[in-house]
Amino acid sequence: MTIKLIGFPYSGPTMRVIITLRELGLPYEFETPANFEVLKTEDFLANKNPFGKIPVLFDGDFRIIESRSICRYLASKYQGKNNNTILIPNDVHKAGLVDQFVSFEIFYYDPPAFKFVSQEVFAEKFWNKNPDPEIIKQGREELIKVLDIYEKLLEGKEYLNGEFSLADIYHSPYTHYVYGVAKHSELWDSRPNVKNWWNRLRNREAVKKTLEEIP
Amino acid sequence: MTIKLIGYLYSGPTMRIIITLRELGLPYEFETPANFEVLKSEDFLTNKNPFGKIPVLFDGEFRIVESRSICRYLASKYQGKNNNMILIPNDIHKAGLVDQFVSYEIFYYDPPVLKLVSQEVYAKKFWDKNPDPEIVKQGREELIKVLDIYEKLLEGKEYLNGEFSLADIYHSPNTHHVYAKYSDL
Numbered sequence: 404m405t406i407k408l409i410g411f412p413y414s415g416p417t418m419r420v421i422i423t424l425r426e427l428g429l430p431y432e433f434e435t436p437a438n439f440e441v442l443k444t445e446d447f448l449a450n451k452n453p454f455g456k457i458p459v460l461f462d463g464d465f466r467i468i469e470s471r472s473i474c475r476y477l478a479s480k481y482q483g484k485n486n487n488t489i490l491i492p493n494d495v496h497k498a499g500l501v502d503q504f505v506s507f508e509i510f511y512y513d514p515p516a517f518k519f520v521s522q523e524v525f526a527e528k529f530w531n532k533n534p535d536p537e538i539i540k541q542g543r544e545e546l547i548k549v550l551d552i553y554e555k556l557l558e559g560k561e562y563l564n565g566e567f568s569l570a571d572i573y574h575s576p577y578t579h580y581v582y583g584v585a586k587h588s589e590l591w592d593s594r595p596n597v598k599n600w601w602n603r604l605r606n607r608e609a610v611k612k613t614l615e616e617i618p
Numbered sequence: 619m620t621i622k623l624i625g626y627l628y629s630g631p632t633m634r635i636i637i638t639l640r641e642l643g644l645p646y647e648f649e650t651p652a653n654f655e656v657l658k659s660e661d662f663l664t665n666k667n668p669f670g671k672i673p674v675l676f677d678g679e680f681r682i683v684e685s686r687s688i689c690r691y692l693a694s695k696y697q698g699k700n701n702n703m704i705l706i707p708n709d710i711h712k713a714g715l716v717d718q719f720v721s722y723e724i725f726y727y728d729p730p731v732l733k734l735v736s737q738e739v740y741a742k743k744f745w746d747k748n749p750d751p752e753i754v755k756q757g758r759e760e761l762i763k764v765l766d767i768y769e770k771l772l773e774g775k776e777y778l779n780g781e782f783s784l785a786d787i788y789h790s791p792n793t794h795h796v797y798a799k800y801s802d803l
Binding site: 469471476552 | 669680682683684686687688690694711713715717718721724767
């Protein structure tokens with residue numbers, strides 16, 4: 404049964420899946436579409452993703468899309484099989500809180516982080532546009548409020564819900580882009596709990612390797 | 619062990635949970651904050667939700683926020699206990715596809731629907747503003763593309779992933795808000 408992942412190595416969503424595969428010790432094949440136009444072809448829309456996006460994962464004949472759904476599926480099916488890494492706690496209350504942190508990531512953390520990423524990393528590289536300072540300013544203000552809350556939530560904890568989980572993986576790609584690529588490290592480093600959390604996270608083997616592979 | 623839900627009856631996220639509680643046959647207490655300012659008070663931020671939002675659910679002493687996380691928790695813990703309603707399939711592949719539809723709801727369906735809800739339902743009622751026709755137009759155009767995709771995905775199926783699931787519940791509140799005016803879509 405082969406796992407095949409289709410995506411781009413610099414894409415945040417693709418990176419979530421790659422980190423998860425590596426954390427679970429799962430072998431996989433990786434395929435990169437030739438260009439963006441491929442994603443809008445009849446074949447791609449019919450057989451890979453009706454919304455014309457990556458990543459797409461095949462586990463044998465089973466196809467699944469949407470990065471966080473893919474990661475949750477992989478953890479549900481494979482965690483504990485190849486190694487001892489548990490990404491979704493077995494305890495229903497702990498699992499609920501991990502899911503709560505996933506929701507925080509989707510609705511509170513990612514949107515402002517992505518404002519930085521879109522303007523300072525992607526705008527020139529892919530869209531031939533200059534960064535929009537207004538968007539960056541909004542991103543910074545919103546992210547600061549969120550990181551202040553995370554500083555409290557991380558008190559006394561190594562990872563968001565205590566033990567390492569899917570929620571920590573999901574935060575990694577865009578944090579890296581804003582911290583390491585766009586170089587706004589002070590936002591994390593000025594908050595001791597947040598700083599320690601990110602340091603711990605980005606030095607995990609699976610995370611580190613994936614981030615280093617960004618072209 | 620009492621389940622207590624704090625929220626507003628007209629709020630989409632609160633409605634997702636109420637529907638889930640009812641589908642699972644779970645009794646619960648419902649509490650509405652006196653006003654919006656309560657949500658920003660020290661007490662609320664510390665003891666209920668650090669992000670100052672509703673809904674908030676207490677299951678005994680266990681507290682959880684974020685509507686879809688609350689619903690998933692309730693289904694994981696209670697489904698099959700009070701009745702036969704299964705909201706998260708036991709089969710891993712089916713569960714994965716339900717989760718995929720939940721992701722569609724979050725990223726493709728809800729944003730354009732919310733554009734319509736915010737302008738046509740909330741603007742006058744809460745913000746004393748007229749609907750912005752530009753936002754309404756964008757919302758409509760995006761939603762039409764999504765509904766065209768859903769039309770194909772629903773072919774031969776009663777519900778999004780065949781059998782009724784959490785994904786169908788999540789789509790309900792905001793669809794209802796918009797359907798009254800935009801049923802043609």
